[in-house]
Amino acid sequence: MEAKALPLTHFRARAGSPLLLSADASSAARKGSGAPGRSMASRYDAGAPPSRAGTVAEPMLQLNFAVCLVGMNGVPKLNPKFSTKRAGTSKVPIINFEVSHHRAVAAVRLLRADKGKAFVDLLNEKANDSGENEMGYVERTLGFSTRHLDDRDIRLVTVIVAGTVRWKRYIDYLIMSLCSEEKVFSNMEPLLLQILRIGFFEILKLNVPAYAVVDENVRLAKVALRPGAGNMVNAILRKLLLLKETDSLPLPKIEGDDRAQARALSIIYSHPVWMVRRWIRFLGKDEALKLMNWNNSDPYFSLRVNTTNGYTRDDLVNRLEDLQVHYEKSIMDEFVRIREGMQAVLQAGLLKEGMCAVQDESAGFVVSVVDPQPGETIMDCCAAPGGKTFFMASRLAGQGKVSALDINKGRLRILMEAAKCHNLDDIITDIHGDLRLYAKESTATYDKVLLDAPCSGLGVLSKRADLRWNRQFEDLEELVCLQDELLDSASLLVKPGGILIYSTCSIDHEENENRVTAFVQRHPEFTPQGVQGFVPAEFITDDGFYSSSPTKHSLDGAFAARLVRSMH
Numbered sequence: 001m002e003a004k005a006l007p008l009t010h011f012r013a014r015a016g017s018p019l020l021l022s023a024d025a026s027s028a029a030r031k032g033s034g035a036p037g038r039s040m041a042s043r044y045d046a047g048a049p050p051s052r053a054g055t056v057a058e059p060m061l062q063l064n065f066a067v068c069l070v071g072m073n074g075v076p077k078l079n080p081k082f083s084t085k086r087a088g089t090s091k092v093p094i095i096n097f098e099v100s101h102h103r104a105v106a107a108v109r110l111l112r113a114d115k116g117k118a119f120v121d122l123l124n125e126k127a128n129d130s131g132e133n134e135m136g137y138v139e140r141t142l143g144f145s146t147r148h149l150d151d152r153d154i155r156l157v158t159v160i161v162a163g164t165v166r167w168k169r170y171i172d173y174l175i176m177s178l179c180s181e182e183k184v185f186s187n188m189e190p191l192l193l194q195i196l197r198i199g200f201f202e203i204l205k206l207n208v209p210a211y212a213v214v215d216e217n218v219r220l221a222k223v224a225l226r227p228g229a230g231n232m233v234n235a236i237l238r239k240l241l242l243l244k245e246t247d248s249l250p251l252p253k254i255e256g257d258d259r260a261q262a263r264a265l266s267i268i269y270s271h272p273v274w275m276v277r278r279w280i281r282f283l284g285k286d287e288a289l290k291l292m293n294w295n296n297s298d299p300y301f302s303l304r305v306n307t308t309n310g311y312t313r314d315d316l317v318n319r320l321e322d323l324q325v326h327y328e329k330s331i332m333d334e335f336v337r338i339r340e341g342m343q344a345v346l347q348a349g350l351l352k353e354g355m356c357a358v359q360d361e362s363a364g365f366v367v368s369v370v371d372p373q374p375g376e377t378i379m380d381c382c383a384a385p386g387g388k389t390f391f392m393a394s395r396l397a398g399q400g401k402v403s404a405l406d407i408n409k410g411r412l413r414i415l416m417e418a419a420k421c422h423n424l425d426d427i428i429t430d431i432h433g434d435l436r437l438y439a440k441e442s443t444a445t446y447d448k449v450l451l452d453a454p455c456s457g458l459g460v461l462s463k464r465a466d467l468r469w470n471r472q473f474e475d476l477e478e479l480v481c482l483q484d485e486l487l488d489s490a491s492l493l494v495k496p497g498g499i500l501i502y503s504t505c506s507i508d509h510e511e512n513e514n515r516v517t518a519f520v521q522r523h524p525e526f527t528p529q530g531v532q533g534f535v536p537a538e539f540i541t542d543d544g545f546y547s548s549s550p551t552k553h554s555l556d557g558a559f560a561a562r563l564v565r566s567m568h
C-alpha cells in the first residue's frame with residue numbers, strides 16, 4: 001500500500017485515506033479555522049493546504065490519529081479498533097482534519113436534498129438545534145466526522161448548498177457535456193456527483209481561486225470515496241477551467257421553436273422547462289428572464305420587530321449595528337432588510353428572545369390587507385408556522401382574539417411555542433384540524449377570516465432553493481382544487497358583514513385571480529373589495545387585488561384579495 005505524506009505532519013497514512021482525529025484534538029485545530037472579517041474568497045484560500053493541516057496541533061495528532069480502511073467497493077469503513085471510541089457513555093466522533101469541512105458537510109447536505117430528505121433552508125440547522133443530527137449524517141455517509149463548524153463555515157455550507165441546488169440543471173448539463181460518455185454521467189455515484197457539482201458551482205458562480213476548488217474537491221473525493229474518484233474530479237474540473245478561461249462553455253443555443261427555446265433557457269437559467277414555458281407565455285420573455293435571474297440571486301431576508309414585547313425598530317437596528325450586520329430600513333415601518341448576517345442574528349438569539357421574527361414584507365402586506373383592529377375576532381385558517389398569525393395578533397393591541405387552525409400538528413406546536421416567546425399566547429388559540437371538516441362542524445363565526453392557502457410557492461423561489469425542482473406542473477391542478485375547497489370551507493366561518501381574505505405566496509394567476517373569480521361565482525354572497533388604502537398603490541392590481549412581484553418590487557411574490565360577506 002502506497003504511503004502518503006500529510007502536510008506539516010510526519011505521519012504517513014494509507015493512500016487516499018483520511019487522517020482521523022478524535023474530538024479532543026478539534027479544539028486545538030479550531031483555533032486556526034480562519035480569522036473573522038476576511039472575504040469569502042480569502043476564507044476559501046484558508047482552506048487550502050498547507051495552512052489547514054498546519055493548524056493542527058502535532059502532539060494531539062500523535063496521541064489520537066487513527067486510520068480509515070477503504071473497502072473493495074470504495075466505501076470507507078472505519079477500522080473497528082477506532083470506530084467505537086467512547087468517552088464515558090457518549091461516543092466521541094472521529095474527526096477528519098484532512099478534508100475541507102464545509103465542503104464535506106455541503107456534499108452530505110446535497111445528497112440528502114437530492115433524496116428529498118432535507119429542506120434546503122437558507123437558515124442554518126445549528127440555530128434549529130439540529131446541528132448534532134447533521135453531524136450524525138455526515139459521519140454515517142462519509143465514514144468520518146468534520147470538526148466543529150464555525151459561523152463562517154456554516155455560511156459557506158449555506159451558500160454552496162443553496163447555490164448548487166439552484167444551478168443544478170445548468171451544472172449537470174455541463175458535467176454531462178464534459179464526461180467522455182453520457183452513461184458516465186448517468187451512472188455516476190451520488191456522492192461523486194455532489195462533489196463535482198460543488199466544484200462546478202464554485203468555479204462558475206463563486207469567486208473562489210481555481211487551485212483551491214480543484215485541490216479541495218479532489219481531496220474530498222479521494223478521502224470520502226477512493227483515489228480514482230479524486231482523479232476523475234481532477235480531470236473534469238480542469239477541463240471546465242480550460243473552457244471557462246477560453247470562454248467556450250458548451251451551452252445550448254436559444255433557437256428553434258418555442259419548446260426548443262424554452263428547453264435551452266431552462267438549462268441556461270436552471271429552471272424546470274414547464275416553469276420557463278409558463279412564464280414566457282404569461283409574463284413575456286423579458287419578464288420571465290428577469291424572474292429567473294431574481295430566483296437565482298442570493299435572497300434578502302426581512303426581520304419584523306416584535307412590538308408586543310415593547311421593542312421598536314430602532315431597538316432592532318441598534319442590535320444589528322452592534323452585531324455589525326448591514327441592514328436597510330424597509331418601506332414597512334416594523335421591518336428591516338438584511339442580505340448577509342442572518343447567522344449572526346440567529347446566534348445572538350434575537351429570534352429566540354422574541355425581539356423579531358423573520359418575515360418578508362410581502363407577507364406583512366397580506367396582514368395589512370386583513371387590517372386587524374383591536375377587539376376583533378380573527379380566524380387564521382392555515383396558520384402554521386404562524387408568521388401572519390403573530391403579526392395579526394400584535395396589531396390587536398391586546399384586545400381581540402386570533403384562532404390559529406392548521407392540519408399539521410407539529411407545525412402548530414411550533415407556532416404556539418413561538419407565540420409564548422412573542423408574548424402573544426393569551427391572544428392566540430390553536431386549533432388542530434382539517435379546515436374542511438372543522439368548518440362543517442363549527443358554529444362559530446368571525447369578524448375576519450384569513451385563508452393563507454397552501455400553494456405552489458412560485459413567488460418565493462429565491463428563498464426556497466429546492467422548491468423549483470420539487471414542483472411539477474401537475475401539482476398546480478391539485479393545488480387549485482384544494483384552494484377551491486378551502487375557500488368554500490373558510491367562507492362558512494365568516495360572520496354576516498365580515499371579511500374573508502384569500503392569500504398565497506404564488507405569482508400564478510391560476511392560484512390567485514382565477515380562484516377568486518371562481519369563488520365569487522360559486523358564492524354570490526361575497527363581493528370583492530379593493531385593497532386601496534390598505535397597501536401602497538404600487539402593489540394594487542387593476543382588479544383591486546394586492547400583488548407583490550419579485551421583479552417589480554424586489555420582494556417575494558404574494559397575492560391577497562378581500563371579500564366582504566353580505567349581511568344576509
Ligand SMILES: C[S@@+](CC[C@H](N)C(=O)[O-])C[C@H]1O[C@@H](n2cnc3c(N)ncnc32)[C@H](O)[C@@H]1O
Nearest residue numbers: 382383384385386387388406407408434435452
Ligand atoms: C402557506 S402555509 C401557511 C403559512 C402561514 N399562514 C404563515 O404565514 O406562517 C399553508 C398551511 O396550510 C396548512 N394546511 C394545508 N391543508 C390544510 C387543511 N386542509 N386544513 C388546515 N390547514 C391546512 C399546512 O399545514 C400549512 O401549514
